[in-house]
């Protein structure tokens with residue numbers, strides 16, 4: 309059965325009501341139904357960025373836009389939103405981004421070009437993103453090009469920065485971009501028009517005959533089951549209500565599990581709790597994937613190398629689940645029973661996660677080794693949180709990913725190093741104990757021996773980075 313419902317949204321400059329299956333992919337709708345073929349289909353797995361669009365959401369009278377790969381967005385999520393494709397950025401003359409791509413020879417066969425232009429334009433529109441060469445390069449972290457070798461595209465980015473940076477100095481970037489000819493004028497009318505769109509919810513899930521597929525950001529599900537989900541009933545978590553902001557209550561930081569990686573990393577309370585979160589985020593997926601991938605999805609996806617899960621394990625995170633017989637909480641470290649086996653029923657949804665808000669004594673570090681520095685999954689990842697004062701570790705939480713069937717909380721090593729005054733020898737002993745807690749397998753990402761070596765180096769990195777005044781790299785390396 310293919311359940312359909314009316315989905316109302318604005319597509320570029322036009323109000324649309326689409327009678328569609330909520331699980332259908334936006335990419336398929338754009339190319340096959342709306343005949344907007346500027347949005348290209350490449351990998352259909354979120355990897356190449358050829359299908360990048362912008363999705364604008366109205367909140368408190370302002371529309372915020374995020375780049376997303378349309379091959380991973382379910383139609384049902386468009387309700388009440390502004391969907392922008394490359395056609396919606398076109399004007400009578402080239403925009404500064406389009407002109408820069410032409411001037412710098414940033415396009416050859418042209419297949420990837422719409423994705424690059426949309427991603428760069430999306431970066432300019434977001435007041436949280438710096439208008440700098442480094443920034444614009446980050447904007448295209450999710451775009452692949454087979455022809456140009458990237459140099460000319462990076463130069464196009466530099467040209468855009470040179471032309472626009474000085475003028476994009478206010479918070480209302482969209483208005484400024486319209487004035488500068490980087491966006492068509494109709495963008496200024498969108499907040500008012502979106503406010504008038506009657507939001508139509510997804511079909512009432514209580515009427516479903518089958519158990520609906522629970523979709524967070526869909527960045528895992530659509531890669532695994534992209535052909536079947538459009539024909540199934542779906543429960544879109546992102547469509548129920550707006551995601552709640554992070555709050556701090558009674559010494560705990562509480563996070564809505566539907567929060568995207570990007571929103572998590574941008575949140576001031578998370579930056580306060582995990583000061584390097586934005587640095588970590590840049591090593592996870594790509595910008596258009598981070599705007600979709602959710603915290604809850606990363607945990608329930610249960611990949612042994614799930615990056616956020618690794619970090620959250622070290623934060624000693626608690627999960628709060630609803631949908632079973634009762635609301636209940638469970639420590640994240642007890643949630644993984646075996647490879648992709650979770651301590652929850654099929655009906656249970658992670659509603660929130662929480663962890664003790666780090667204080668002055670908290671030291672946190674996260675590490676990842678992958679073949680490419682961006683847009684790649686980890687071979688091994690690792691995280692640590694120490695509660696320590698003057699070199700005395702009151703409590704340690706050490707975690708490794710990629711060495712076991714589950715993201716692994718290192719119970720023995722964490723307990724060994726807790727309630728101890730740290731020394732070089734003690735750190736090495738803890739790392740040796742950690743090695744007894746897992747049995748890695750050889751696979752495409754690396755041999756078992758290589759993973760053991762990475763595990764040791766990454767755990768060592770936590771001690772070196774968190775306790776530079778105690779741990780001496782020279783002494784450690786001399787002892788190896």
Ligand SMILES: Cc1cc2nc3c(=O)[nH]c(=O)nc-3n(C[C@H](O)[C@H](O)[C@H](O)COP(=O)(O)OP(=O)(O)OC[C@H]3O[C@@H](n4cnc5c(N)ncnc54)[C@H](O)[C@@H]3O)c2cc1C
Pocket residue numbers: 353354355521522523524525526527528529530531545565566591592593594597600601602603604605606607608609613614615616656657658659683684685686
């Ligand atoms: C190009 C690309 C790059 C990627 N790079 C990385 C990377 O670097 N690091 C990394 O860790 N991952 C990466 N991923 C994997 C993926 O993005 C993450 O695992 C992401 O967090 C999944 O979240 P989601 O919300 O999209 O999950 P979904 O695909 O929506 O769901 C995944 C599973 O979780 C369930 N689920 C979702 N939310 C909940 C909830 N609140 N309660 C209960 N069940 C729920 C779903 O039913 C499904 O079984 C990448 C994916 C892609 C496509």
Ligand code: FES
Pocket residue numbers: 348349350351352353354355356357358359360377378379380
């Ligand atoms: S088609 Fe490659 S990211 Fe969507």
Ligand code: FES
Pocket residue numbers: 414415416417418419420421452453454455456
């Ligand atoms: S110009 Fe051909 S793929 Fe980029």
